[in-house]
Amino acid sequence: GAAELGPYRHYMQKEIFEQPRVIGDTLEGVTGIMPELFGDGAYNVFKQIDRVLILACGTSYYSGLTAKYWIESVAKIPVNVEIASEYRYRDSVPHPNTLVVTISQSGETADTLAALKHARSLGMEHTLTICNVATSAMVRECKLAYITRAGVEVGVASTKAFTTQLAALFLLTLSLAQVNGLLSDADEAAHLKAMRHLPVAISSVLALEPQIMAWAEDFARKENALFLGRGMHYPIALEGALKLKEISYIHAEAYPAGELKHGPLALVTEEMPVVTIAPNDTLIEKLKSNMQEVRARGGQLYVFADVDSRITSGEGLHVIRLPEHYGLLSPILHVVSLQLLAYHAALARGTDVDKPRNLAKSVTVE
Numbered sequence: 001g002a003a004e005l006g007p008y009r010h011y012m013q014k015e016i017f018e019q020p021r022v023i024g025d026t027l028e029g030v031t032g033i034m035p036e037l038f039g040d041g042a043y044n045v046f047k048q049i050d051r052v053l054i055l056a057c058g059t060s061y062y063s064g065l066t067a068k069y070w071i072e073s074v075a076k077i078p079v080n081v082e083i084a085s086e087y088r089y090r091d092s093v094p095h096p097n098t099l100v101v102t103i104s105q106s107g108e109t110a111d112t113l114a115a116l117k118h119a120r121s122l123g124m125e126h127t128l129t130i131c132n133v134a135t136s137a138m139v140r141e142c143k144l145a146y147i148t149r150a151g152v153e154v155g156v157a158s159t160k161a162f163t164t165q166l167a168a169l170f171l172l173t174l175s176l177a178q179v180n181g182l183l184s185d186a187d188e189a190a191h192l193k194a195m196r197h198l199p200v201a202i203s204s205v206l207a208l209e210p211q212i213m214a215w216a217e218d219f220a221r222k223e224n225a226l227f228l229g230r231g232m233h234y235p236i237a238l239e240g241a242l243k244l245k246e247i248s249y250i251h252a253e254a255y256p257a258g259e260l261k262h263g264p265l266a267l268v269t270e271e272m273p274v275v276t277i278a279p280n281d282t283l284i285e286k287l288k289s290n291m292q293e294v295r296a297r298g299g300q301l302y303v304f305a306d307v308d309s310r311i312t313s314g315e316g317l318h319v320i321r322l323p324e325h326y327g328l329l330s331p332i333l334h335v336v337s338l339q340l341l342a343y344h345a346a347l348a349r350g351t352d353v354d355k356p357r358n359l360a361k362s363v364t365v366e
C-alpha cells in the first residue's frame, strides 16, 4: 500500500533506493572469505570442481554472465553461463567435476529448476544456488546456497535482487580463488574493504538521479535505444537494455562495443540514443574509438563515465560521471544508473512501472 511506499512513487523506485542497505545486509557477518559461506562441505566441493556451469533466466542470467568475467579472471576456473530454458532441452556434454550454480530471485522459476534437475540427471552432483528466498524449492534442491538479503522484491523488473546476486557472486569468486591458492591475505583484505564500502558508493550513484532524469526525458521520446559496454560491463549493458524495454516499452538492444561495426552501426542515426558504459578500465581507449564511430554517423551518445575517464561532453555527447572508479565491483555501481534511467523513462511515458504488460514477477510454469 501507499504507506509502505513512503516517499517513493513506485516499488521499483523504492527498491532501487534500498540497494545500499540490502547490499550491506547481504554482506553482513562476512568477516573473511571462506568456502563455508556457501554451506557445510563447500570446501570439499570447491576442491573437486574444475569448471562452473551457471543456469538462470532473465535478469538473474545477466548476473551470471557478469560472474563469468569475475571467476575466469580471479579464480581462473572456466565458466559457462546458459539460459535455463535452452540448457534443459539441448544436448550438452556433461562433466562430473562441474560446480552447477543456479541463480534465482524467487527460487521457483520453472525453467531454472528444470535445468538444475537436467544437470543432475547428467551426473553433475555439485550444486549451489544464489537465491533470495531461503524457503524456496531451489534452496531445497541444491546442496550449497548463499541467500541474498534483498528482502521482498515487488516490482516485476528486478533491481535490488540483481545487485545482491552480484555481491554474492563476488564472494563466490573470491572463495573459489582462495581454494585455488589465488587469493593472498592482502587481496582478501582489499576486496573485503571495497565490498564494505559498496553501500556508500551506491548512495553516491543514487545521488545522480536528477541528472539521469534529464536524460530520461530525451529517451521517453524515442522508440529505440542501443546500449554498449565492453568486458564485464557488457552484461550490464544487456541488463540496462532489458530494464528499459521491460518497463518503458522502448525497443532496446545491447552490444559489446567491439561488435558495433559488424551490424548495429547500420541502425545508428540522429534518432538513435546510444548509452555507453565507460568506466576508466583497460578498455577505455578502445571504447572511445567505438564512440567515435557512433558520433561519425550522427548518433547521440549518453555516456556513463567515471571521475577519471577523461571523456568530456560536447556536441552529441552527453556525460554523467559516476563518483568513483570501482575496479572489479564497478558493474554493481554502473547498473544502478541504468536502473534509474529505465525507471524515469518509463515514468515519463506513463507506463505501469511496477506491473509491465504481459510480464510476471515469477514464472513458475513453462
Ligand code: G6P
Residues within 6 Å of the ligand: 057, 058, 059, 060, 103, 104, 105, 106, 107, 108, 109, 112, 156, 157, 158, 359, 360, 361, 362, 363
Ligand atoms: C521473470 C522476472 C524477472 C526475473 C526472471 C527470473 O522474468 O520478471 O525479473 O529476472 O523471471 O526470475 P528468478 O526469480 O529466477 O530470478
